[in-house]
Amino acid sequence: MESSRILGKVGLPAVGLIAATIAFGIVAPEYWWGDGYGQIARAQPIEQMEVVRRVARECPPEKRPTLLRRVADLDGGEGLATELLLAVIESDPGHADPLLEAYRERFPISPMLNAWTIEARLGQGRFDEAVRLHREALADLGGAEAARRGLVDRFARQMAEAGRPVEAYVAADARDAEDTFRAIAERLEQSCNLGDAEAAVPLRALVAAREARSGPSAWTKFYAGLVAEVSGDDESAQRLYAEASRAARSDADPSVGTAPAPAPGLGSDRFQRRRLGCLVRLGRWEQAYEECTPVEDAFDLIGLNLQLKGRIDDLARLVERHRPKFPESPTVVYWDAMTHWERGEYAEAVALFDAHLRSPNPIRRYDSEATAKKFRSLIRLDRLDEARAMLDGPRSRRWSLSPIWRMIVAAKAGDEAALGPMLEAYAAGRSDGAADAFADPDLGPLLRASGRTAPAPAGADAKAPPPGSASR
Numbered sequence: 001m002e003s004s005r006i007l008g009k010v011g012l013p014a015v016g017l018i019a020a021t022i023a024f025g026i027v028a029p030e031y032w033w034g035d036g037y038g039q040i041a042r043a044q045p046i047e048q049m050e051v052v053r054r055v056a057r058e059c060p061p062e063k064r065p066t067l068l069r070r071v072a073d074l075d076g077g078e079g080l081a082t083e084l085l086l087a088v089i090e091s092d093p094g095h096a097d098p099l100l101e102a103y104r105e106r107f108p109i110s111p112m113l114n115a116w117t118i119e120a121r122l123g124q125g126r127f128d129e130a131v132r133l134h135r136e137a138l139a140d141l142g143g144a145e146a147a148r149r150g151l152v153d154r155f156a157r158q159m160a161e162a163g164r165p166v167e168a169y170v171a172a173d174a175r176d177a178e179d180t181f182r183a184i185a186e187r188l189e190q191s192c193n194l195g196d197a198e199a200a201v202p203l204r205a206l207v208a209a210r211e212a213r214s215g216p217s218a219w220t221k222f223y224a225g226l227v228a229e230v231s232g233d234d235e236s237a238q239r240l241y242a243e244a245s246r247a248a249r250s251d252a253d254p255s256v257g258t259a260p261a262p263a264p265g266l267g268s269d270r271f272q273r274r275r276l277g278c279l280v281r282l283g284r285w286e287q288a289y290e291e292c293t294p295v296e297d298a299f300d301l302i303g304l305n306l307q308l309k310g311r312i313d314d315l316a317r318l319v320e321r322h323r324p325k326f327p328e329s330p331t332v333v334y335w336d337a338m339t340h341w342e343r344g345e346y347a348e349a350v351a352l353f354d355a356h357l358r359s360p361n362p363i364r365r366y367d368s369e370a371t372a373k374k375f376r377s378l379i380r381l382d383r384l385d386e387a388r389a390m391l392d393g394p395r396s397r398r399w400s401l402s403p404i405w406r407m408i409v410a411a412k413a414g415d416e417a418a419l420g421p422m423l424e425a426y427a428a429g430r431s432d433g434a435a436d437a438f439a440d441p442d443l444g445p446l447l448r449a450s451g452r453t454a455p456a457p458a459g460a461d462a463k464a465p466p467p468g469s470a471s472r
Helices: 002-027 037-042 045-058 061-071 077-091 097-106 113-123 127-141 145-161 165-171 174-193 197-214 218-230 234-248 254-258 270-281 285-291 295-308 312-322 330-342 346-357 367-380 384-391 402-413 416-428 435-439 443-449
Strands: none
Touching: 037 045, 037 061, 045 061, 045 077, 061 077, 061 097, 077 097, 077 113, 097 113, 113 127, 113 145, 127 145, 127 165, 145 165, 145 174, 165 174, 165 197, 174 197, 174 218, 197 218, 218 234, 218 270, 234 270, 270 285, 270 295, 285 295, 285 312, 295 312, 295 330, 312 330, 330 346, 330 367, 346 367, 367 384, 367 402, 384 402, 402 416, 402 443, 416 435, 435 443
């Protein structure tokens, strides 16, 4: 009777709502659990990984192990469970252990579990345990050298990213010391190359630890040179790079036996390439040309350095110095052409770029740059028919700037009927709209001369570079 009175008061609609809610909870319990499973299960495949990462961050830590077990039963469940685990290790390592255990129960033979556990320990600040796990993993591998190098490289990266690169090297046994040193040093070198001057501090400590353990080598001298270079001491850096090059070519250098010596050719020889850069910055490009080998590679790199620094008179002297040694080299013609281009001597530049592009040696050709400079030289010489002919030539399909070039030709010819639609289509297909068209050193002035106004890039007050700028 009491229940009848309650039903009479709330009415049938409310009863139906209650029943539907109960049924919905039975059919779709994820809505009651609040762990995000429903969002993952309903997500489209292309979005699923991103949904997993978001849910991993939002899900309460105590519900994550259950969520992982449920996600593992979906199509592609191992990949989804892995993404969930990694997202937690990255964003909340302090709560990663229960999730690691749940993953181990569900996928007990996963080859990456050790690496992920180490990642979690590093995130938790448990460095001694991370080292212990790494050593255990190496012991389990036995004589599998390729797999061993992979583990060493991964651990070095993990420790470097955790701010403990030297500890990783000190923890390495003698068998892995060289590989560990190189792996960590290369990570720090990448940071230095990206402008992170602070990476020189652990790199200096790493070099000291390596030399204390095994004495100086080609690689310790090279990385000591990098520390000096990043610190602004080009003189010390070039000296150390020279010593590294000599050591790498010596059979007595122990590192040559355990790590590949620089490959032939200055382009792949980091030792000499970095030394050359230091010498050019010191204003001693003549010394770089005489001492860095092979001389043809040195010539190319010095030419590029001088051009980028705007030292065109030095570039001309370099060309004249190199020409007698390699009179048939296409690079001599190219850098001669670049000298005239930089001086605004476009007629001479066109002839030389043509000669360079006719060279039968593609390895020594700068096809893209020479073609672009030839086209712009013709535009600046008002040789419009020749420039237009380049648009449909055999090389025109290779260059991503061809839409810009077509607009330059139309604008130069005053062909508004062609220019307008091309500019609209170009702007519609790019996030910056027409801003980069107005920034082009040849097209921009022509667009402004036609009465058009450059759009202001979002969040920036950009100005088009002048016609004489390096962006040509």
